[in-house]
Structures are given as C-alpha cells and as structure tokens.
Amino acid sequence: MAPTKAPDSSRRSDRSRRAIHDAALALVTEVGYRRTTIEGIAARAGVGKQTIYRWWPSKAAVLMDAFLDLAGRAAEDAGSGSGSGGTGESAPGIPDTGDLAADLKLVLRATVDELNDPALEAPTRALTAEGIVDAKLGAEFVHKLLDPQLALYVTRLRAAQEAGDVRADVDPRIALELLIGPLMHRWLLRTLPLTHAYADEIVDYAVGGLAPRA
Template identity: 60%
Template sequence: MANKAAPDSTRRSERSRRAIFEAALALVGEVGYEKLTIEGIASRAGVGKQTIYRWWPSKAAVLLDAFTADADEDYAAGLPDTGDLAADLKFVLRATADEFNDPAFQAPYRALAVAGANDEEVSRTFVARLLEPGIRVYAERLRAAQEAGEVAEGVDVRIAAEMVLSPFSQRWLMRTGELTYDFVDTLVDQALRGLRPRG
C-alpha cells in the first residue's frame, strides 16, 4: 500500500491567504468599503468566514494586509539614481500618478484612508508598512543628491521628501485636481527650486 504524503497545511494556508487577498481587493472595487463584509470576502475566496477571523479581526485588517502584501518588494530597489535628480523624481512620480489613477489601486487605498481615519491601529500599520517606506526611499535619493551637490547642505531630506509627496497625496485624496504628468513635473521643479544650493 503506497504511503500518502500528509497534506501540506502551510501551502494550503498560503493558497487560502492569497485567495482572501484577491477577493478583498476585487470586492472593495466592486461594492465599496461600506458594503465590504467578511462574509462576502469568504464567499468570493471559497473559504469559511471562521478562517478569516482566525487570521484577522476585521475587514480593514484583511484589506490592509492584502494591499500591502508586496510593499517590501516595491521599495526594495529604492529610487533610480541616474545623476539627474529632477529626471529621476519625475520618472517615479509619473509612474506613481499612473498607479493612483488606476481604479484597481484607488478603491483599496481610499478605503484604507477612510478606515485609518476611524481606527488608530489601522492608520499606524498603514503608515508603517506603506507611507514610511515610501518617504524613506525618497529621502535616501535626496540624501544621495545632497552628497552630489544637487541639494543644499542644510536641507533636512526627510522633510524635503514630504514636501514632494504631500501635495501629490493631498491632491489625490481630496480630489482637488487631476494627477497629470504636467502637475508632477511642476511639483518636482518647484520643490527642487527651494532645495538646490544657492548660487
């Protein structure tokens, strides 16, 4: 009688986790955050809702993990450094504008912004996993530019990174205007005008 290998519970758990992530991201785009439910996610993912509650305490926690699942990989390479700070920032922010204008990205991000406004733990985790690493890679690129003489010596590169990113985020989150390439390019040019060495 052939020996049957025991089921790999780790692989099964990872499969279920991925199915739950895909279901949460798809459903929030289809029904919105208010109508998103654990039951709906479980049904779409083909798992029992008790499986979800075993891993996450709320729909916000599920969505947060789903949305940030690959965040480490996204930031691992940092920003490009061609020696031209303006060109590098414009290149990355244009790509970011494309991403933020994608409905598949917008739905979960906006949902998490709403959830974070009402849940301190969700907000803290979202900042730690997504916003802080993003600011950090911009600050590192600005520090390299500072060492190369493209940014003034006394500039706080962390604050400089926020100067570039905050107007972008504000425009998108509050819908005060479109995220266009022209906007991105102007934002970078004006920010760098204040950051470059004098003379």
C-alpha cells in the same frame, strides 16, 4: 501500486490566503470599507469565517494584509519590467543617476500611474479614508506601507545633499512632503487630472527651492 501523495497543506493555505486577499480587495472596492464584513469576505473567498479568524484578528487586519500583498505583487511586476513601479520602490531604492530632478520625475510619474490604476485606486482610497477616522488603522497604514517608501526619498535626498545638489540645511523628511503632498492632494480631491506633466512640474518647483543659493 504507487503510493498516494499527501495533499500539500501549505499550497492549499496559500491558495486560501490569496482568495481571501482578492475577496477583501474586491469587496472594499465595490461597497467600501465600512460595508465590507468578515462574513462577506469569507463568502466571496469560499472559505469559512473561522479560517479568516485563524489568520487575522479583524477586518482591518485582513484588508491591510491584502493591500500589502497587492503592493508587493505590483513591486515584483515592476522589477520584472511588467509594471510601473509606482510605489517608488525600484530596488534597491530611488535611482541615483546624478540628476536629482530626472530621478524624482521618474518615480513620481510611476506613482501617478499607480494612483490612476483602477486595481489599486479603490482600495487605496478606502484605506486612506478609513485611516483618517480610525487612528489605529491609519497608523498601521503609515507604518507598514508609507514609511518604507518615504524612506527611499530620504535616502535619495541625502545623497543629493552629499553631492552638493541640495542645500545642507534642508530636512529631507520635510522636503519629500513637497513632492508627495501636492500629488496626494490632487488625487484625494479629484479636482484636476493627475498626470505625468503635473508630476514633472512638482519636481521642477520643489527642486528649484532645494538647490543651493548663489
């Protein structure tokens, strides 16, 4: 008689974590951050509250982890050619073809696609909005998600400086805000459509101001 195979507890834990992540993202999309609760996440995921508290100390921690997992999956899909790569994370960083404007347009267009993706838009808006009033959550959002992505822009802009395509006196950290800031402003206010054409114009205006002066 063949021996009975023991249950794979790690696989069961992975399934539970994914169910909790999916439940948290679904709820924050449907009812918003403030009305999302640990009890609601547990019920939606089909687990007990104690399971959630064993892995996360708070609702904010659950949602942050869920969003980071979602962003990671999106980056993996982009790397395999099945996604947009909208976070700007094209391994090992932003492309460097020697054409700064073309490289930045490629990344900003992908960011537009990501911000317009319904699966990402609602949780991104919820965490962004809550991060404004919850300083701790906002700082964590910036530290864990935004800073690693923004660092890729800094690296690419510094390479452009070394190549003589960007003035030596330009601060790359401020320069990247010329690219990201207008995009996020239009996305947050929803005043006008967020399009590839708009992303291209941002790059043209920004790069024109970064170029060496005659």
